[in-house]
Amino acid sequence: MTETPQKPSAATDVAHTAAGPLTGPTGKGAPVPPTTPERHGMFHARDTGDTSGYGRLAIAPVTPAPATRPFGGYFDEVADALAAAMAERGIPESAVEQVTVAATEMTIYVSRAHLVALLQTLRDEESLRFEMLSSLSGADYGVDVPRRLHVVYELLSLTYRRRVRLEVSVNVDDATVPSAVSIYPTADWHERETYDMFGVVFAGHPGLTRILMPDDWVGHPQRKDYPLGGIPVEYKGHEIPPADQRRAYT
Amino acid sequence: MSDAEANERRRGAAAGAESAARSEQSSAVSDAEANERRRGAAAGAESAARSEQSSAVSDAEANERRRGAAAGAEVVTSEQALAKSSRQSDIEALVASKGGDWDALLDDIEYADSEQIILNMGPQHPSTHGVLRLILDIDGETVTKARAVIGYLHTGIEKSTEYRTFTQAVQFLTRADYLSPTFNEACYCLAVEKLLGIEVPQRATIMRVLLMEITRISSHLVAIATGGMETGALTGMTMGFRDREEALHIMELVTGLRMNQGFVRPGGVAQDMPPGWEERLDYFIKVMNQRLPEYDELLTGQPIWKARLKGIGYLPVQGCLQLGVTGPPLRSSGLAWDLRKTVPYCGYEEYDFDVPTTTNADAYDRYLLRVAEMHESLKIIKQCRERLKEPGPVMVEDKKIGWPARLSVGADGTGNSLEHIRHIMGESMEALIHHFKLVTEGFTVPAGQAYAAIEGPRGELGAHVVSNGGTRPWRVHLRDPGFVNLQAVSAMCEGGMVSDVVVAIASLDPVLGGVDR
Numbered sequence: 001m002t003e004t005p006q007k008p009s010a011a012t013d014v015a016h017t018a019a020g021p022l023t024g025p026t027g028k029g030a031p032v033p034p035t036t037p038e039r040h041g042m043f044h045a046r047d048t049g050d051t052s053g054y055g056r057l058a059i060a061p062v063t064p065a066p067a068t069r070p071f072g073g074y075f076d077e078v079a080d081a082l083a084a085a086m087a088e089r090g091i092p093e094s095a096v097e098q099v100t101v102a103a104t105e106m107t108i109y110v111s112r113a114h115l116v117a118l119l120q121t122l123r124d125e126e127s128l129r130f131e132m133l134s135s136l137s138g139a140d141y142g143v144d145v146p147r148r149l150h151v152v153y154e155l156l157s158l159t160y161r162r163r164v165r166l167e168v169s170v171n172v173d174d175a176t177v178p179s180a181v182s183i184y185p186t187a188d189w190h191e192r193e194t195y196d197m198f199g200v201v202f203a204g205h206p207g208l209t210r211i212l213m214p215d216d217w218v219g220h221p222q223r224k225d226y227p228l229g230g231i232p233v234e235y236k237g238h239e240i241p242p243a244d245q246r247r248a249y250t
Numbered sequence: 251m252s253d254a255e256a257n258e259r260r261r262g263a264a265a266g267a268e269s270a271a272r273s274e275q276s277s278a279v280s281d282a283e284a285n286e287r288r289r290g291a292a293a294g295a296e297s298a299a300r301s302e303q304s305s306a307v308s309d310a311e312a313n314e315r316r317r318g319a320a321a322g323a324e325v326v327t328s329e330q331a332l333a334k335s336s337r338q339s340d341i342e343a344l345v346a347s348k349g350g351d352w353d354a355l356l357d358d359i360e361y362a363d364s365e366q367i368i369l370n371m372g373p374q375h376p377s378t379h380g381v382l383r384l385i386l387d388i389d390g391e392t393v394t395k396a397r398a399v400i401g402y403l404h405t406g407i408e409k410s411t412e413y414r415t416f417t418q419a420v421q422f423l424t425r426a427d428y429l430s431p432t433f434n435e436a437c438y439c440l441a442v443e444k445l446l447g448i449e450v451p452q453r454a455t456i457m458r459v460l461l462m463e464i465t466r467i468s469s470h471l472v473a474i475a476t477g478g479m480e481t482g483a484l485t486g487m488t489m490g491f492r493d494r495e496e497a498l499h500i501m502e503l504v505t506g507l508r509m510n511q512g513f514v515r516p517g518g519v520a521q522d523m524p525p526g527w528e529e530r531l532d533y534f535i536k537v538m539n540q541r542l543p544e545y546d547e548l549l550t551g552q553p554i555w556k557a558r559l560k561g562i563g564y565l566p567v568q569g570c571l572q573l574g575v576t577g578p579p580l581r582s583s584g585l586a587w588d589l590r591k592t593v594p595y596c597g598y599e600e601y602d603f604d605v606p607t608t609t610n611a612d613a614y615d616r617y618l619l620r621v622a623e624m625h626e627s628l629k630i631i632k633q634c635r636e637r638l639k640e641p642g643p644v645m646v647e648d649k650k651i652g653w654p655a656r657l658s659v660g661a662d663g664t665g666n667s668l669e670h671i672r673h674i675m676g677e678s679m680e681a682l683i684h685h686f687k688l689v690t691e692g693f694t695v696p697a698g699q700a701y702a703a704i705e706g707p708r709g710e711l712g713a714h715v716v717s718n719g720g721t722r723p724w725r726v727h728l729r730d731p732g733f734v735n736l737q738a739v740s741a742m743c744e745g746g747m748v749s750d751v752v753v754a755i756a757s758l759d760p761v762l763g764g765v766d767r
Contacts, residue, residue, distance in 0.1 A: 036697050062697040062718065062719060102699075105444075107699070131571055133574060134712060135712050135727070139716050141718075141724075142718075152727075154701050156703075161593055185572045186573050186575075189734070210401075214401070221406065
């Protein structure tokens with residue numbers, strides 16, 4: 001059984017950072033952009049319509065906080081092993097943008113240029129052994145967020161019974177991420193679904209086609225600028241507008 | 251139509267075929283233009299794929315054939331010509347509206363060359379476990395290529411949850427894999443609770459375990475029942491559904507609904523155990539103890555059942571790991587990977603049960619495992635019954651999260667608790683405001699993301715939940731084991747016979763509601 005890692009408090013972070021040098025991924029890559037957009041108003045109200053005074057309330061975007069040593073639990077071991085393996089395999093330190101430890105989980109934000117090399121390292125290195133890609137999915141963090149499309153890799157080590165999450169973020173106008181199929185064949189359908197739902201193009205995928213939506217569908221339904229419903233509901237002789245264009249009381 | 255035009259169109263159509271795109275390696279993938287074309291490509295996947303395969307037909311040959319057809323057309327009478335020309339214009343209109351040219355495609359297929367046939371199986375087919383579509387290339391009775399096509403039951407559950415509160419989202423997710431509703435709810439709730447950083451009450455966790463294990467039994471019973479039906483063992487089907495009914499009765503007693511209960515919620519479960527549950531559960535355990543051995547008597551040693559299942563759908567452990575296959579297919583290959591044991595959640599480490607494994611990695615072993623797992627589930631249910639003797643809360647104490655709905659049995663059978671209504675309507679203004687806020691707006695979840703994985707009946711069921719700090723999930727992704735396991739269809743079916751495809755798929759037990767979400 002794995003021990004449950006605890007999120008270290010800010011005070012202990014500082015103490016440990018001062019005491020010893022960082023040996024894990026140093027987070028020298030591009031800074032991770034905020035992962036939640038700026039929010040306006042309450043109840044998703046826009047402009048007028050809300051007379052409560054909260055209509056122009058704005059909440060600042062949230063950026064995942066970089067974690068500092070010790071990460072807690074097995075996360076330090078994973079970080080150390082990964083740093084050592086990266087040095088051995090000639091993967092630059094900038095490949096890892098940031099490490100975040102939150103909700104008892106470890107997220108490694110990586111740059112897409114070194115994604116495949118990192119996955120290969122995580123899978124093959126004896127001290128890491130993430131043999132299985134549990135899940136691969138996308139997330140769209142909002143229209144105004146820089147590098148809004150994220151691809152999330154949930155890795156599972158059966159040897160050590162550990163989990164770690166890799167995350168890559170890209171812009172919509174350059175939404176290309178190298179495919180993981182060559183490392184984890186299970187990524188095949190996951191990547192097709194992510195392409196279908198978010199429009200992330202996985203370069204090197206053996207057959208990147210839509211998987212859930214029809215082949216001739218236009219648009220990527222799970223993007224945040226794609227409305228719920230999105231298309232009118234058609235009956236014989238009658239048509240009901242898409243859900244977002246109907247009268248609403250929210 | 252000029253040759254260049256025909257080629258262009260053919261290429262476009264071929265790109266639409268999912269497998270054709272698979273064979274055309276990578277390079278075009280990043281090409282925006284190729285995507286554009288693919289999106290606009292016509293249907294007719296299989297014939298397009300075929301035309302691409304038998305591209306040995308040279309252009310010269312195709313021209314020859316076309317010329318021959320033209321020569322043949324010269325001898326028709328004027329009347330026929332008229333009929334033909336009107337038909338021709340009809341076809342042209344059809345082609346213009348749909349964007350594909352079947353005649354051109356069919357002309358290029360060299361039927362005489364081989365015995366190869368492309369067989370479309372599903373999506374409406376009684377043996378594909380729902381709306382799964384298979385495209386099989388068969389040579390005689392041998393399957394040379396098997397491709398699974400999904401998406402026919404895609405209902406946008408993940409998108410819909412983004413427009414509901416965290417509690418309401420449960421009602422969508424429970425409908426994904428409709429044979430394991432409790433598992434969908436539980437794994438989503440575990441992820442949300444991770445984000446909230448809360449610990450659910452002990453009694454709620456035990457109730458979750460109890461309901462999950464009952465659901466596992468009912469799901470495995472359907473797997474055996476439908477698998478039996480598809481292979482002609484109809485008694486297995488009637489037995490499976492008969493016994494599943496007992497499991498559903500217990501679910502109905504505890505949750506109020508047979509399926510899609512929405513009973514497990516962030517922070518606990520909706521209700522405490524109803525009065526008289528002990529006797530009903532005892533009856534269930536007694537009935538199952540009698541009936542589970544009947545499967546051994548009916549199927550396990552039966553020569554026909556063994557002949558149909560043994561050695562079929564072989565997938566060794568390496569293949570399972572590479573394709574991400576989990577659940578009974580993985581354990582049938584000898585690896586005792588069960589998240590309840592290996593990465594315990596919901597206090598499973600405190601229960602006494604075994605993880606059965608076998609080593610033949612075939613459909614028969616998966617059947618044996620499902621039967622064995624039902625016995626293990628029954629063991630866990632008995633232990634839950636003992637632990638539930640101790641009373642306690644079933645929802646977190648935090649009033650900002652705990653759903654305030656208090657139901658009680660009224661004159662009409664069910665309804666809101668009159669006591670609760672009296673409290674919020676008559677006694678406390680604050681309680682009413684609080685009730686209103688929680689029910690309409692919901693509770694906020696700290697920004698961040700969490701992934702929770704549990705052992706569903708089909709394998710690892712995961713929920714990736716992202717919150718932006720609001721009252722609605724920013725993104726929910728269900729890692730459905732059926733979706734991932736279905737990728738193994740090609741590996742399990744190719745080289746076998748058509749009738750074995752049915753057995754192989756039944757041994758994976760995909761539920762298309764979960765696969766397509």
